[in-house]
Ligand code: SF4
Ligand code: SF4
């Protein structure tokens with residue numbers, strides 16, 4: 001151990017520690033700019049200057065990279081140290097006038113201006129080299145470095161062309177203290193909604209706010225360690241030692257008697273309606289992205305901001321995006337009217353903006369819903385009835401300059417209107433999840449034309465499916481709001497428990513059966529049965545019916561070329577007798 005004093009306070013630190021680390025042990029703050037605990041110190045900014053006395057000699061040293069020596073006396077705020085810090089900050093203010101963090105640091109010690117010439121007013125880079133060190137030592141790619149000398153010195157890629165080795169991990173942007181490097185998404189828009197789809201994928205994240213278990217997962221597609229074998233910082237900093245790169249997904253087989261399918265939905269991708277500008281125009285966002293923006297735990301702490309960080313003065317909400325539209329989904333998504341009203345209320349309350357709702361029909365069935373709509377009308381929300389034709393940034397009059405213009409037909413007054421706004425929120429509809437078809441096949445159930453799972457009977461068996469023991473809950477069966485989903489889930493759980501409690505299933509009375517003597521063994525029926533109830537007996541060379549699986553749909557009966565499959569209650573003799581009976585009255 002080495003004994004030193006800092007600002008008159010004695011401290012013992014491990015040999016090889018820096019003055020900065022020793023000061024941190026005493027809770028003494030030394031300002032830094034080019035230092036980061038995960039990177040080797042580089043001592044480029046010289047903001048961390050301190051006065052060090054060893055024996056009779058005193059000199060200025062940078063705390064971030066100077067190792068302690070026995071008996072050292074350190075002054076972090078001596079006149080010499082503060083003067084050096086002031087001059088270095090003023091030099092950085094001149095070098096990078098647009099680096100706000102430098103001006104903030106200067107203001108903290110009473111400096112408001114610099115005597116040095118500011119050659120490049122927009123410059124943000126202070127040449128601290130954090131980005132270069134991160135790219136080299138953490139990412140292991142060295143895609144960027146320093147080029148040129150003097151005033152022209154800059155961070156760039158070799159030959160200033162797009163680097164082949166850059167893996168767009170964003171580590172440089174993350175470490176840059178001044179915002180000189182930022183990540184933009186593939187559409188070239190500034191990333192402000194990183195937790196949504198607009199930003200680059202994060203390598204490690206908690207899947208969603210209420211995830212169970214609420215722990216981070218690694219996205220191996222985005223993780224530098226899985227891409228290059230380098231980095232590994234999460235493992236280094238994780239105190240409980242919970243990061244294990246060797247772990248792999250495991251599959252477990254669990255035997256159950258009943259299954260409740262609650263696979264949910266996905267939101268409509270509004271990029272499919274190109275005329276609304278999503279992904280092309282700035283400040284066109286989805287309703288779900290607005291939810292994240294307005295959430296206190298969201299990327300802006302609940303502040304509703306435009307991409308440049310300002311507040312919107314006018315907001316347009318377009319209802320029915322991806323719903324009630326023959327070009328996308330013809331059905332009504334049921335929840336969008338009400339959540340759009342909630343968004344309108346929140347947007348107005350939080351920003352004081354004028355809010356315009358563009359709707360086809362206002363559908364508000366539900367307890368207290370119509371009253372909420374009335375309240376919004378009283379609050380002064382604008383409602384324009386008509387489908388929006390397009391969202392454009394093409395201005396026709398001076399008031400539209402720099403705005404998004406919503407062009408829509410107002411069917412109540414019979415005219416086409418152009419409404420300039422700052423932000424457009426697309427109320428996206430609900431769709432079946434992308435792998436609903438796979439799930440459907442797996443559980444041998446049916447889907448409607450739109451892809452929602454089909455219940456056995458809309459009124460008599462609304463949570464059952466055609467496969468015994470498999471029940472439906474929530475939006476996987478069709479669009480519905482949270483109260484309806486909760487009610488349906490309760491019904492599905494009750495059905496599942498009742499079946500488990502009973503311990504047996506009742507068969508359909510109208511199952512099909514095979515007349516073995518007539519069966520030619522053509523196997524036509526086997527492929528057609530949607531419930532996999534028919535197999536083939538290779539010894540007898542005939543089809544075999546499992547009547548416990550058969551649902552009596554009659555597909556095989558109609559398809560059998562030799563008429564060797566019949567159905568209880570619907571045998572040929574019974575059908576013919578019924579026809580004869582009817583015809584006898586003719
Ligand atoms: S994005 Fe990653 S690989 Fe590319 S320059 Fe920045 S740190 Fe290096
Ligand atoms: S871009 Fe940022 S991190 Fe890189 S040298 Fe400049 S200020 Fe430092």
Ligand code: FES
Nearest residue numbers: 043045046048064
């Ligand atoms: S933080 Fe020590 S020189 Fe920059």
